[in-house]
Amino acid sequence: MENEGTRADPRLQALESLLSLPAAELRPTLNTVSQVISELLHADKVDVFLIERSTQCLVAVGTSETPMGRLQQALGLDRMPLANGGRAVQAYETEKPFMTGRQEEDPEELPGIKFRLGVRSSLMVPLPIGEEIRGVLGVSSAKNDFFTREDLRFLTAVARWVGMVAHRVELAQELTKLAVKQARRAAAEELITVLAHDMANYLLPLQARIQLLQRRAARKQDLEDLRDADGAASSLRSLTRLIQDLLDVGRLDQGLFTLRPRPVDVAGLAREVATTASIPAHPVNYRGPEELVMIADPERLRQVLENLVANALKHSPAGLPVELEVQAQRRPEGLWARFAIIDQGPGIPPEQLSTLFERFARGPGSTGLGIGLYLARRIVEAHGGTLEVDSKQGLGTRFELAVPEAPTPAR
Known part of the structure; x- marks a missing residue:
């Protein structure tokens, strides 16, 4: 032993x-x-x-x-x-x-x-x-x-x-690795927010200058200069939206993001988004009621719909339409508005679906910063609603958001 x-x-x-x-x-x-x-x-x-x-x-x-x-x-x-x-x-x-x-x-x-x-x-x-x-x-x-x-x-x-x-x-x-990644991400996010604040200070003077060029070109009936000035104004609007998105990310982090809800015809708003975004090569078809009045922040809701429609158009083959559907739903807790944005694009790879709504998440071929879908979901959640995606490769993508009749605390 x-x-x-x-x-x-x-x-x-x-x-x-x-x-x-x-x-x-x-x-x-x-x-x-x-x-x-x-x-x-x-x-x-x-x-x-x-x-x-x-x-x-x-x-x-x-x-x-x-x-x-x-x-x-x-x-x-x-x-x-x-x-x-x-x-x-x-x-x-x-x-x-x-x-x-x-x-x-x-x-x-x-x-x-x-x-x-x-x-x-x-x-x-x-x-x-x-x-x-x-x-x-x-x-x-x-x-x-x-x-x-x-x-x-x-x-x-x-x-x-x-x-x-x-x-x-x-x-x-x-x-x-995760700690290093998070530290780098936090530093990058802080730097981006600071840069967005600084860049925003230059937008108003630049916008004023472009408006002066537009008026001068219109007065002289100089079509070439007017076309160039209109193009510059369009690019400035895109830059302004990007900077506002970056500032919204900072507001969400700091708890300063707020809604301004009021009665709004969400069906009319969606129809307007579809009409504005539709072009001959990429039509956007609206399907839904003539009117559906809810309590919501119209500018924020427009921001979400424009983002989702633009995203669908970007990934749709030429000539194939994007569908924007609106429907009123009766649930036990009250009236809800359901929006669906459907494209016939290549779909989203399964490995990207889990991170699709994360901040700065970008898929292959994406040229953006990867904040549009993140902001869209956070805005919908601020209304007490939900934003989900269903996508199969080769069969297109469907984003579906639902908001209650009046904003409620996010669940």
Whole structure:
């Protein structure tokens, strides 16, 4: 009994030392893990193989600092394509342990492992990380019949501990990346808001100058100058909207964003947005009642509809219409107005749907700042309503917003 207790103590200490490793970078941590196990089992090589899904290879992310470990890396045997097979791949794919003391006689093992590395005994156990098998923990010796069944049971238990260590390191790395990303984003958002405030100070003088040019060109009946002045005025309006959007983002962050609700014919407002946005190449069709009076902030509601319609037009093939639908809905809590903006574009990739309404989120090919949809949802929520999207690639996109008869606190 004493011998068993004495033998168990180093193993227990090794397991405790594994869990006490700092959550640093993954490769140095797993190299240390491999070295600890190598010394404990007197192995010639220990590897922590992880699956690299992009190449479908098992990669030795951690390897013991031993002659056989260094030789493995020199021979390029620290990467094992799944297609090549071998016992490490088998343990990963079947999720079952493997043990042998006569590796050189095993026809299923790779020649490089048997003959170039000179492995004679090995243990391979699946490596669980998080909720899935992500690799293999392998132990090798140059001696025949070196490991015992007890060693295999012990290594199976160790694999769970190694998985916990790897998972903790990965979580720490993700948290660090997230913290850095959030810090950069916060700094960028503050800078953008300051710039928007400064730029807004130049808009009124610039607008006044352009109006003077328009009046002068009209008085002289200079059609070329009038066209250029009108183009400059249109560009200035776009710049003004962009700056106002940026300022709205800052107001939302500071809790200064407010609504000015009053009775408004939301059906007439939607019809006006459709008429204004419609062009021959991209018609916008309105469908809905002649009149639907609600309590809402008309300018903010217009801002939302214009944003969604412009977004739909941008992604619609030429000649295909965008539909703007309005409908009155009776719900248990009262009257609601439902708006739907439907396009026949390519749809939104599924991986982008989860971040579509986030601030500064942009899809492929987007040239904007990525704040339009963020503001649209926040404005709708300020009315106590909802804004959702339904999109399938190749089948178009449908944005649907609903607001109650009168603004209520956002849920």
